Amino acid sequence: MSGVLTRTCTRYVKIFSTLFTQTNRHRYMSKTAHSGEYIRRFISENTEIVGEKSLTPEVKLRLFTPGCRFWRERPELWPFDDPYWAIYWPGGQALSRYVLDNPEVCRGKKVLDLGSGCGASAISAKLCGAAHVVANDIDIVAAVATHINCELNSLEPPVCVTDNMIGSEPQGFNLILLGDMFYDEALADSLYIWLDHCIKIHGTKVLIGDPGRAQFESHDIRRRLQQLAHFELPETVREENYGLTSSSVWCYQDWT
Numbered sequence: 001m002s003g004v005l006t007r008t009c010t011r012y013v014k015i016f017s018t019l020f021t022q023t024n025r026h027r028y029m030s031k032t033a034h035s036g037e038y039i040r041r042f043i044s045e046n047t048e049i050v051g052e053k054s055l056t057p058e059v060k061l062r063l064f065t066p067g068c069r070f071w072r073e074r075p076e077l078w079p080f081d082d083p084y085w086a087i088y089w090p091g092g093q094a095l096s097r098y099v100l101d102n103p104e105v106c107r108g109k110k111v112l113d114l115g116s117g118c119g120a121s122a123i124s125a126k127l128c129g130a131a132h133v134v135a136n137d138i139d140i141v142a143a144v145a146t147h148i149n150c151e152l153n154s155l156e157p158p159v160c161v162t163d164n165m166i167g168s169e170p171q172g173f174n175l176i177l178l179g180d181m182f183y184d185e186a187l188a189d190s191l192y193i194w195l196d197h198c199i200k201i202h203g204t205k206v207l208i209g210d211p212g213r214a215q216f217e218s219h220d221i222r223r224r225l226q227q228l229a230h231f232e233l234p235e236t237v238r239e240e241n242y243g244l245t246s247s248s249v250w251c252y253q254d255w256t
């Protein structure tokens, strides 16, 4: 796990940074050696169905918990890249809560959940009647997790894209959702430029969920955002994310 993310200091991140420090060979293997069926079975065997203690108890998700084998297992046995998809991040929780509370934001819209992880925001958009939902995550395991999580919620899966879309020619999305995507400075910089482009070309609405991470609060993008909602995190989520007590949703404005 990247040093930058480690500095976000969530309990999960601390645990993951110990558990999942791997060699490049393992990472390469993970991209090439495993079939979708293997990944699906692995996720089912190494996660638990949770969700009721999050900000969106109505959404069920398969996530990593202390009851799972790899909470304690030797790191070299972990066969994939770092499991961001196995956590429901506080930024994604606030964003999904906001979407579920304001279904008109998504209803009938073409929605992109960028950095979708477990797929919770994409699932929320589908639950609110979005016309078309794309879940984009560069980790192929996240795409399989999103499929599984959609099934748990009796939904057809969204279109899952695993290419890096940041910097690509903007497509005509009405809405882009970003849950906890401002944990890394370089990623935040490239997002800022690309989102600006999407807004200018297609008038895309951009919603960001973030629990007040330092990299987010100090970034230039912050001056272009209007706060839409603020949520106190449930006790369990606070315990799992040292130092984080709340999470907000922001709308990216084009004020130029």
Ligand SMILES: C[S@@+](CC[C@H](N)C(=O)[O-])C[C@H]1O[C@@H](n2cnc3c(N)ncnc32)[C@H](O)[C@@H]1O
Pocket (backbone or CB within 6 Å): 084, 085, 087, 088, 089, 090, 091, 092, 093, 114, 115, 116, 117, 118, 119, 120, 121, 136, 137, 138, 139, 142, 163, 164, 165, 166, 178, 179, 180, 181, 183, 187
């Ligand atoms: C902190 S997690 C947030 C996941 C989810 N949005 C949530 O809030 O629960 C960040 C996610 O972004 C993904 N990611 C990182 N860089 C990306 C990129 N360039 N394009 C798409 N996804 C990316 C990671 O694989 C990871 O799943």
